[in-house]
Amino acid sequence: MASKAEGGDGIVETIKTIVYALLIAGIFRTLFFQPFWIPSGSMKDTLLIGDFLFVNKMAYGYSRYSCPFSMCPISGRIFASEPKRGDVVVFRHPVNGADFIKRLIGLPGDRIQMKDGLLYINDKPVKVTPAGQFDETYAPQGPVGHYPRCENAPVGEGGTCIKDRFRETLPNGVSHDILNIEQHGPADNTPVFTVPKGEFFFMGDNRDNSEDSRFSQAVGGVGFVPAANLIGRADRVIFSSAGRSLFYFWTWRPDRFFKAIE
Template sequence: MFARRKKTEEKGGIVETIKTIVYALLIAAVFRTLFFQPFWIPSGSMKDTLLIGDFLFVNKMAYGYSRYSCPFAICPISGRIFASEPKRGDVVVFRHPVNGSDFIKRLIGLPGDTVQVRGGVLYINGTEVPQADAGTFDETLAPQGPMGSLPRCANSPVGQGGTCEKRRLRETLPNGVTHDVLDIDPNGFADNTDVYTVPEGHYFFMGDNRDNSEDSRFSQAVGGVGMVPAEYLVGRADRIMFSSAGRSLLYFWTWRPDRFFKAVE
């Protein structure tokens, strides 16, 4: 009798453990879908605003919700609900309209805007966006992040362990938002573009590391982002929570404490 009771208690304990795990997963899924989504920075396209290995939470309440607010785009939502317009200069995570991967870029062009780059200088609605010299952005030429990618340098060739430099400029968008952009090549392949007109319900994005970013300057046909429909917006990046320059989080000597809890500007 005692053995049977013990077996029943053990079975009940296992069931309760399974229930607890299921509930925890459901709560985590709801939290991730409705509120904040964790996001690792995998590439250098947003330097020096965001570095490879920065970890942040994306505010999914910022722009409302669409089917792409859910993992695997499974939300049964048509268009966007509780929608709010993003602001020029926001750093936004969005779903690539073709391959479905998550991208993070800065919002440059709003619906109806014209956008062009001439001689590395941004023009919005035909007006030059002011840039001021902000010195250089220096980093060590070494493998970065889990993929071990090497940064591009304006002062190439640079040996491993040497100082990799990029020209840094302080850009001020028409609504007063200021942020840094980097220039690697003064005659880069994307420093002179056609005039783009942003369609209604779409947005134009660019990376802050202007010569090392696949963004709206490139059409989806050639592997770029193109114009991004509003329903593909996932959320706004507000704050870096953690940062590590190494291949693994266990490499504590590669942590960057000065970036912990840093606001994204």
């Protein structure tokens, strides 16, 4: 029979093990990779609702937002590296504190504008070519159960939801898909946005279904994002599930497992 002292020692060792495991996990999450689950359709078809990925936190250095609960005692960024146009980035919203994931479109000093749904960077239109259409089932998606928006609306439950797809090539040669839902969306024509020093301009690939830098923070948008708010770069989808729970194995998307993010 174990003595009370031995029983007490066992409890202490168990607590130590748990504490050490939490510390190691916290250090790993802070310095290297942070898990991120895609909750919305703003980055379709690059990222789908239910995609699970790890964010590379070494890509741009570290700020106060690198730590859980923004607890890092860091002013600005340390070990900073400049992000590249076209990177898919997780950042902290400048106002509401939520983590967002969007594509980096505008660098400091850039002039960004949308004209008739076409992106202009420094007064020049980016190259866009047709890339077929993106089809998905009109049904609740993910844990929240949102329905997708469709170019061919109205669509009945279980019907095919269609969006036009285009291939957009940014000035530095980065190419990616973008989707179009409507011809005259609220952000298809904008004023010129001049990106301030030390800040960035982000957009979702699902252009008509994205709260991003085209909308000011005063109306619930993102606006310009300070460099300190960048958390890391999304490089690869690790796992993907189309269902309301990751335990619904019949809704897993094996073709997206370990898929590189363009």
